[in-house]
Amino acid sequence: MVQVQIEQGLIRGNRVGDGAEFLGIPYAAAPVGELRWREPHPPSGWEGARDATAFGAAALQTGGASFDLRVEEQSEDSLFVNVWTNSLDVDARQPVMVWLHGGGNLGGAGSEDAFDGRVLAQRGVTVVTLNYRLGAFGFLAHPSVGANFAVLDQVAALRWVKTNIRAFGGDPNCVTIFGESAGAWAVRTLLSTPTARGLFHRAIIQSAGYEDYAFQPAPTVERAYDAAERFFDLLGARDLDRLRALPASDVLQASHALNGTTPVAGRVHTPANLTWSPVADGVVVSQQGFAGWADDVPVLLGRVANEARYFIRPGGRYDWAVVENMAAAFAGDRRAEAMAVLHDSTDDPYAALDVLFTTAVWTEPALATLNRFVQLGRTVFPYRFTRVSPGAKASGDLAKHTAEIRYVFGNLEPAEAYDEVDAQLSRDMQEAWSTFARTGAPEVRGREWPRYRQGEAEVTVLGDQVGFESLVVEPLTAIIASQRRS
Template sequence: MRAGGRDAQRQRLHARAGRARAAAVMVRLHGGGFAAGSPVSPWYDGRSFSRDGVVVVTVSYRLGFHGFGWIEDAPVNRGVLDQIAALEWVRDNIAAFGGDPGAVTLAGQSAGGISVMTLFTAPRAQSLSRAAICMSGADRVQSRESAEERGRALAASAGVEPTTAGWSALTEEQALDAQDAFGIRTPPATIDPAAFIRGALMPPEDHGMPFGPVVDGELLPRSVSDALAEGVAADKRLLIGVTGHEFTLWMLHAEEQLRGVDIAGAMTEAGLPPELAAEYVASHPEPRRRPRSSATSPACAPSARRQALRWSRLRAATNADTTWLYDFRWPSPFYGDLAVHCVELPFVRDLLDADGVSRAHGPNPPRELATRAHAAWVSFVTEGTPGWQPWARGVGMVFNETSEEKPLLELEGRLARAAHAAWQDTPAPAA
């Protein structure tokens, strides 16, 4: 089809869409640690949102070193540029599909949530969305200097120059093999409980992920937290939340070493007040089906939960009524009655019949929970509110088989302040 024909077809589609009320749009970014993941997962199907009047766009972006690795003569945030290009496509074309380009909500979980917050605060993307949903995100930030150090080391290990020409000399399989040598860091074989606690409360700046968005001074001039503190995107709406046992499964390798360890005692040894340590451990009762995970559960939860609190408080300081919090607490029987990372995905997307859900959540996950959670997400995308009070009022929604508004993350705030007081060499959390 000639260009003129394509333009005429686009005009007809725009005219046809314009006769109906334009629908709100949700642009979804998949997770996977910036090294894996795919938009074609059955858990990313947009049919339930489409059924409820939302136009859904699920995008791909370059991953791993291809998307975020330092190359001497190439942009460092290539994956972010892919995401921005997708949002620009939505702006220019979504009306032809019945969507409103002025009513775009970003949504993502895990690395997708980090991507959402990156775009939410990136100067170049400010006009491309009006709201965001960040699920289990973190302020995953890497300096340009750290990215360059890693990029040069990776090129040296692959035996090429750290340039586009150097990397182009390798096949894709060879480049991926070189990248694998710089995979997600694994904890040491011997774990000191106090150091383990400190690492959980104050994780490394890149959260153990070798690739991801880089504060390059250009596309991303500052971290998400710094941007929010400066009031960036204060007028936009944000729904943010976590699961009850975010990273516990990833730390089950530590069960044997932590078995029998007094976690509250280890927290006290790390410098935290004993009363606060005991209170926090008591807030994570021993799971019924995986009792050993009681050792890692309270130690792994704080970092993601503290991040949600920090961002919410930074936002509340500039605009009190544009941020909503949730805490997804439904305990999956498959995962030992833990509300693990990713547990909420088929519920908020109302996809309990999708492939793999029964294996992950048992044969009868609660339908009412999916109805309530999905309705909240639809309401936020279409109406700008999930149906409960903004976090500045001091409460958020706790999702479980019975869900209710409750004060959220107050204990994490006290824990973060105590951790900073104990470890003055670490940056002060805004919590």
């Protein structure tokens, strides 16, 4: 056991090899009762040493976690952080890496096994993971209630880091926020959150958090308010006091019923139709620009090659009619051109659907984001993850959405699904992510990764080895981009 003193009191954690872990530390008061759908309040202190050797409860959810949660309990009382470090010297000034988990804003937790920070901490960084409110608990938006409670949770966690991280060897003035999928969306949102400004100094955006989709109108506050009205109808209440008094199980059930991920006949569902999401309300999240993004904060931004295979699993029954329907949705009046490109590249409708879905939901929006960020004068380092492990090859998953996470954290499990090529790539990615956290520029074996420059762009490719290629805009990407509204 090992003890440290933080603002709330003494905590007792686990000694892990040469380092230590502190789990289930409250960063805010439980958002229950009168605090449901309110800005998080500061946590209370305690007498004596608080046990921090086990994860706290995960946020209430009905699914969505990509990995083993490692906890059975779920609760509204779930606003906890976990910390891994190899130094408890308050003068160590290690870079701090704060992970925001994915799960479609519906599931997940900072306790998931893929996010365990003990290996990454060996790179001389202090690693933090956290829980935030999910579903309607975190993302309900209505004039009578407020909005963006999960975003406020994330800001509260960053404030906790600023106040307490020196006790864990961390530097409060060198904080990197990083996340994947909904966690990357959270990172992007924090760039537009005024109260987050100055609480982070680098940002890593993995497989989400891009520009709005080219193929559909941008989400609006009004759409979020409409979802809230349906939510109130399901609960049979609109009075805020009554809503706060309802059992959490009732709120969870209504939240799940409106989660927006139910497939439509003839199509596959996409991350583009989620109901519970951050909203630019003009109060918590700015409606224009990036009010939370300080001028000197660089961004590492990327995606994986076969994102869609997380959502359209190998072995499913997909035919060309499904591809046609999705082409109509994504390419509009250029659907015939899109289909011609797909037919030229493959005879397999599943492979075609993967390419189409991945291009529309990830590749094109990521390119639009790179161009926007560079036009704003920002420093951006792009990457593409293409490595297919032996296990992913056998399953047909290839480089699917979430595939890169275990490499970043050094948690390549199950071991039989990976080989030494994967182990080396994992070491290289940990080096790149940790040097970016330390200096603002990713680096592997003494070589800095290229920055994005529109018109003559290079991208770092994380495949069987780390390489660098010219960024080429494929014909299908250009077709999808042509649907983008000015």
